[in-house]
Amino acid sequence: MDSDKAMVIFQPSGRRGEVPRGITLIEASRLLGVDIEALCGEKKVCGKCVVRIEEGHFEKYGVTSGMQSVSPWQVEEEKYINAERRKKGFRLGCVATVQGDLLVFVPEESRAGKQVVSKAARDIHIDHNPAVKLYYVEVDSPTFEDPMADFERVCKALERDYGLSNLTVDIFTLRTLPTTLRDGNWKVTVSVWNEKEVIRIRPGKDANAYGLAIDVGTTTVAAYFCNLTNMAVVDTVSMMNPQCKYGEDVMARITFHMTSTDGLQRMSDDIIEGLNDLIDQAIANTYPPKKKKKKKKGEEGPDEFIEVPEEGKTYLRLTRDDIEDITIGFNTAMHHILLGLNPEFVGMAPFPPVIHHSMDIKARDLGIKINPSSYLFVLPNEAGFVGADNVGVLIAEEPYKHEENQLIIDIGTNGELVLGNRHKLISSSCATGPALEGAQLSFGMRAAPGAIERIEIDPQTKEVNYKVIGRDAWRKYSEPKEMKAKGICGSGILDVLAELYSSGVITKSGVFNKKALKDCTRFRINPDNKQPEFVLAWAEESSIDKDIVISQKDVRQIQLAKGALYAGCKLMVKRMGLEKVDKVKIAGAFGTHVDRTKALIMGLFPDCEIEMIQSVGNAAGDGCRAALLNVKKRVEANWCSRNVEYIELTVEPTFQQDFMEAMQLPHMKDEFPHLRGIVPDEILDQ
């Protein structure tokens, strides 16, 4: 073996291979295709990438032998790995480097699981006017008297039958034209983009074209696969943003770009490859599932697969070429990274993006594999921290068409806020951090199987009831063999703070109420870090063999996030000269899961009539879908991006004070009359 290399095996995946000595275990995991959580972008501050060294370092050579297979223990690791776990061989993947052959175990809590993305399409009204429309024409064939060229012949028929004129044609489509015309016996279906350009020609008559509306979030990517002709949502597909391995939030990725030579290229390549996988997934779903054909006794040769269609189900059997349009929305940093635009200045005051306006880009210019002549419509950006995704939210929710004042909160790693009505709209962003999405908490995790997504705490007994993703029933009705808890995801985190508060476990200021908890076995002081903590699930209910707790520090993290959001909302309301808003809409990847009452209890935004709080789900994705199916929405999007006034909240003189006050539950001073009767008065009036 090359002495500069070492063999590393990761368990339980079993992936193995030679890697250069001296790289970190996280780097090795990437080389070998193993997903380890690296929420902080390897800045050694999240502690999520804990792994256990199983062989090599310990059994073969011993710690003191000097022939170590991993680099020596570092002081930064102490914060995340206590003495007992250290003895068992636990190390931080971003700190320990490969020094020799290794067998590494990745514990379940460190694995980057496949997120369950619930981004079903809502039933919003969209006028039918897609950018790509189909026209069937019967073309005259050429003669000596009329030897006109193929393309002009098609144009003539399109003008005669549909009044279309001055069409151009993409070179990739033109290449298919002569054969297609003759194969179709001079009868063809023409796809025309924006009444300008011919982007596909098929022989014969075909009524269907398809498109994708893609919402690229910092963490998740979801796409609506739509029929452009009848507007049906054929399928919804989603995946993790493959850039997560470079850091959980926008700033971590910008930092990765700035501190590596090819960071932008790598991140861009990864998301493009991811989108191609997503497209593959959407296409594959249009075919029946396959199963391996049983071999006859003694039969040799490669495995064969046969289709097993579900009864009564018809399959579209599409190809990549059948996808003829894409619309795409994202925050400004994801926009820049995907398009290969330097995101550096988006991360530096005064945060100017590279471009506001929407763009029509040939999908092939980005390496996105659909119909070769098709375009990708990139929604416009509002500002450095309010991106095209927020424009998507706007064109889906259309606050500019109403008299009432709407406050729209799009909760992501960055909170994006819009407030206003038909007369005026302002937007802003606030750094909530990833706490509301489950990161940076002791047991925070993404919305993946095993994540606690709902919590109830009994005000009397302080007993906890919860529901995990992947298990239909709540804890008390579940059988042990079913999905066990592993951590808490975003919606569970909103629940937990509201429940801890309204059940009296924590006080208005977010401190554990020791008096009320004195007989509660769930409350304790952690022997390692001396932090107070509250047990949500006992080790025997968990799949990671540890008590799942929420610590005082976790509560503080959530308070910081919700405080930032509340302060932002309050300042915007003030800036608009309003007393209160008429309607609050909560959007976001987990928007559909939010319990609006609990969101009000924890004080995510100022008091409001509960009936006027609305979960609008993945409104950004709905906006992309609207732009896919109605080209006028694209014009509206550009109007939005330039007519929503961006407010930089952090420079407001009262911001710090407002933020501090808003960290309390639901708020230090502001009244919440609509919580009367829902939260006990003795709690509200603390």
Place this chain on the structure above:
Amino acid sequence: MDSDKAMVIFQPSGRRGEVPRGITLIEASRLLGVDIEALCGEKKVCGKCVVRIEEGHFEKYGVTSGMQSVSPWQVEEEKYINAERRKKGFRLGCVATVQGDLLVFVPEESRAGKQVVSKAARDIHIDHNPAVKLYYVEVDSPTFEDPMADFERVCKALERDYGLSNLTVDIFTLRTLPTTLRDGNWKVTVSVWNEKEVIRIRPGKDANAYGLAIDVGTTTVAAYFCNLTNMAVVDTVSMMNPQCKYGEDVMARITFHMTSTDGLQRMSDDIIEGLNDLIDQAIANTYPPKKKKKKKKGEEGPDEFIEVPEEGKTYLRLTRDDIEDITIGFNTAMHHILLGLNPEFVGMAPFPPVIHHSMDIKARDLGIKINPSSYLFVLPNEAGFVGADNVGVLIAEEPYKHEENQLIIDIGTNGELVLGNRHKLISSSCATGPALEGAQLSFGMRAAPGAIERIEIDPQTKEVNYKVIGRDAWRKYSEPKEMKAKGICGSGILDVLAELYSSGVITKSGVFNKKALKDCTRFRINPDNKQPEFVLAWAEESSIDKDIVISQKDVRQIQLAKGALYAGCKLMVKRMGLEKVDKVKIAGAFGTHVDRTKALIMGLFPDCEIEMIQSVGNAAGDGCRAALLNVKKRVEANWCSRNVEYIELTVEPTFQQDFMEAMQLPHMKDEFPHLRGIVPDEILDQ
């Protein structure tokens, strides 16, 4: 050695390598990068690819041994290789296949030489209005009060200073924007295409942009390298069309596409690669020549090169990115092949092209390596056999702006004819074949060094004087050490027919005048083919060690070509209801070389005042240059392509009769009053 392969060595180039057994020597030569003439596209009808088997077949194994290194002699070869040459080992490269190891000698006459392309830019009037224009702007930098995006910031400055609005930007340019703006301290030069799209941004102030006007001929490719700002022609570069190896004329290449699985792709790839080489050449010429740095005694390491600038000369030192626009013209088949469009139907009645209209194609979509966001403007096609090159001729010569009737003859492998004035224009094409370009004649060759380009024959002595390319003086003043003759190229062929006729060597009907030649040693019957022939250059004056002759068959070939042209001209004049034309313009790759008097003597077109005959050189290229420097010419080109009426001449009832009569010199019946006093009456009145 793999028994399916054999080692083949080509001399004198010395190129060698293993090739699959069973392929022809021409195919082997291509695999090994050796250029052998294959004018007929390997249809075994031109006899240009004669090679000599030096070893293997003969010396090692003997003809009768049965272990032959080449395939057996074929009957088709007898036509081109006589018994004596057969004994010496000569074979046709397109017939003989590799059966074992071989050493092959490629005689000079079979080598595809580098053509001398004389396509200097003429001084035609062009208004300055290029598609790509430069704008210098000083942009405000962003602040918290004005955090507008980089691109919108540039647009604002462009609108403020130049009134440009609604600009888009290519994604490749946008990627450079943030860094360029900051590198240039917010002062940048912006290249805008058609007042629509930003295609380049440079830091600071720069006044120069460059472009290429490319004329892709069937045989040669020439490009004018122009400064878009001051319209100067910086350089003229040219090369052979690398597709020549697939066949000399348009039909041979269409056939190659139809008879091979990837023929279109290969031909397209070859011409694109060729254009990139041409661009490299244009760029390289903007740097001083380099010479190898002398090493000190005992010094090791790789060779170093130093620049040796010519005194007083300034060098532009450009890069590929400095080329920001390209216009391109070609015949319809070359158009289709370069763009990857199926040329099959252009070769089949009623010959419809795939497209008439001009196209704006991103150069990168074709793999052409210039400024990454730049476009290529493809001139429009008139018809299947009258292509964008003829449109180029039209917009350069502008017959539609004059009252006088102009007849424009573009001589290429296909003759393209235009006739008309401001009221009406008609066009046609006639299959002249490649004879006028030097192919299919015993000693025909391209306009390369060693080609006879001018001939004079003394009417009394029948002595021949000639001038070859690469030698400044005529034969009688040249020293033997200078460039020797190798064959006859296009302009020499026009001369030779006129001189043979006006000196009385051949009669009006093109037959050798045996009576007049009875004492002339230059006239003889070829012992091999029993054909009468006339010696133009003796073996000792030639570089191929053979008498260079023009045979009776050669004369007939030229007559066929000129007859087709004349008949075409005559029918067009008739179709327009004219008695005679006011002006004749001769264009073509060798247009500038044509002696107008001799063109009239040989009867290339109907009688005309000699002063009204004009050589307009590479008018197609001039038209491309006009379209490069003046965007209005592009609109004019599209107007031309749809407003010139295409006439199919071969379907005219009198065509065959007209063609037959026109084969005589200058014509069987038509009068040539303007030749009186130039050609002796006794010759004219035969």
